Amino acid sequence: DARVTQTPRHKVTEMGQEVTMRCQPILGHNTVFWYRQTMMQGLELLAYFRNRAPLDDSGMPKDRFSAEMPDATLATLKIQPSEPRDSAVYFCASGRGRGVGETQYFGPGTRLLVL
Amino acid sequence: GNSVTQMEGPVTLSEEAFLTINCTYTATGYPSLFWYVQYPGEGLQLLLKATKADDKGSNKGFEATYRKETTSFHLEKGSVQVSDSAVYFCALSAAPQGGSEKLVFGKGTKLTVNP
Numbered sequence: 261d262a263r264v265t266q267t268p269r270h271k272v273t274e275m276g277q278e279v280t281m282r283c284q285p286i287l288g289h290n291t292v293f294w295y296r297q298t299m300m301q302g303l304e305l306l307a308y309f310r311n312r313a314p315l316d317d318s319g320m321p322k323d324r325f326s327a328e329m330p331d332a333t334l335a336t337l338k339i340q341p342s343e344p345r346d347s348a349v350y351f352c353a354s355g356r357g358r359g360v361g362e363t364q365y366f367g368p369g370t371r372l373l374v375l
Numbered sequence: 376g377n378s379v380t381q382m383e384g385p386v387t388l389s390e391e392a393f394l395t396i397n398c399t400y401t402a403t404g405y406p407s408l409f410w411y412v413q414y415p416g417e418g419l420q421l422l423l424k425a426t427k428a429d430d431k432g433s434n435k436g437f438e439a440t441y442r443k444e445t446t447s448f449h450l451e452k453g454s455v456q457v458s459d460s461a462v463y464f465c466a467l468s469a470a471p472q473g474g475s476e477k478l479v480f481g482k483g484t485k486l487t488v489n490p
Contacts, residue, residue, distance in 0.1 A: 264418070291476060303419075303464065303480040316477065351418055355476060360468045361407035361426040362476045366418035 262286045264367035266352050272373045278340040281370045283352030284333055291357040292335045293364060294320075294327055297349045306350075309335065310357055342374045377402045381465045381481035388455055388488050396450040396484045398439075398465035406469035408432075408441050408448040409478065413462045422450075422463070455488045462486070 265284045273279055285292050294306040307317040307327040317327060324346075326338045339346055349371050353364040382397040400406065407426040411419040423432030428443035437452045448465060465481040 293477075302482045305477055308477060353419075357476070360405075360476060361424065362468075363409075363421045363424065364476070364478060366411075366420065368416075368418045 262365075264352055264354050264365050266350075266367035266370050268370060269368060270371045270373075272375065273342055274375050275343055276341040277374075278338065279342045279346075279372060279374075281337045281350055281352075281372075283335040283337075283354075283367060285335065285352070285354030286365055287333070289354035289356055289365070290332075291355040291362075291364075292329060293353040293355075294335070294337050295351040295353065297351060297369070298347075303351075306337070342372075344374045347372055347374050377406070377467060377469050377479045379465050379467055379479055379481040381463075381484055383482075384462075384484040384486070386484060386486045388486070390457055390488055390490050391454045392488075394450070394452040394455045394459075394486070396463055396465075396486070398448045398450065398481060400446050400448065400465075400467050402446075402467055402469040404469045406467040408439070409466040409468070410437070410439055410448070410450050411464045411466060411480075413464065413483070415461070419464060455486070457488045457490055460486055460488045 292309045306320040312329040329335045349369045351369045353366045355364045378401045409424045410422040412422045413419045423434040425432040425441035431440045439450045462483045464483045466478045
C-alpha cells in the first residue's frame with residue numbers, strides 16, 4: 261500500500277530556529293505539493309513541483325520559506341528563521357501529474373509548534 | 376479567481392441520520408470537483424470526485440453530483456455511522472490548457488456522529 265511519508269511528525273522549536281520538513285512522495289508520482297493547515301486560514305497551497313521543477317510557489321513567504329526537490333524521492337520545506345505564526349500542520353501530497361481531475365495523495369503531516 | 380464555499384460546521388448527527396454538506400464553487404473554465412475527508416490526526420484522503428457536469432461521484436455510501444447550472448457539488452449520505460466522524464473538504468481544480476492540478480479547498484466541515 262503506497263503512501264506519502266513525512267518526517268518529522270511533530271516538531272517543537274524556538275523562534276529564530278531553522279526547521280526542515282521532509283516528504284517522500286509515492287514512487288512513480290511526478291507532482292508534489294506542500295500545504296499548510298491552520299484553524300484561521302484552512303488549507304493553503306505553499307508550493308507545487310512537477311518532475312522536480314517548481315511550478316508555483318506564489319503561496320509561500322519567500323523571505324523565510326524555501327522548497328526543493330533534491331531528487332525524485334525527496335521533497336523538503338525549510339523555514340529560516342521560524343516564527344510563532346508559522347505554527348501549523350504542514351502536509352505534503354503527491355500525484356501522477358495527469359492534469360485537472362488528478363487525485364492528490366496526502367501524507368500524515370508535520371505538526372509544527374514555534375515557541 | 377477560483378473559490379469554494381462550503382457550509383459552516385460543526386455538524387452533529389445521530390447514527391443513521393441523513394447527511395448533506397453543501398458546497399458551491401466559482402471557477403473559470405471547466406473544473407474538476409472533489410470531496411476529501413480528514414480523520415483525526417491524519418492527512419486528507421480522497422472520498423470521491425467528478426470531472427464533468429452531471430457526473431456523480433460515489434464512495435462508501437457517500438454521493439455528490441456535479442451541477443454546472445447551480446455551480447454546486449453537495450455531499451450526501453443516507454445513513455451516517457459513528458466512523459464517518461471527520462472533517463470534510465470540498466475542493467476544485469481548474470487549469471488553463473496544460474496547466475496545473477492545483478487544488479482550491481473550502482474551509483472544511485466537521486462532522487460528529489453520535490451513537
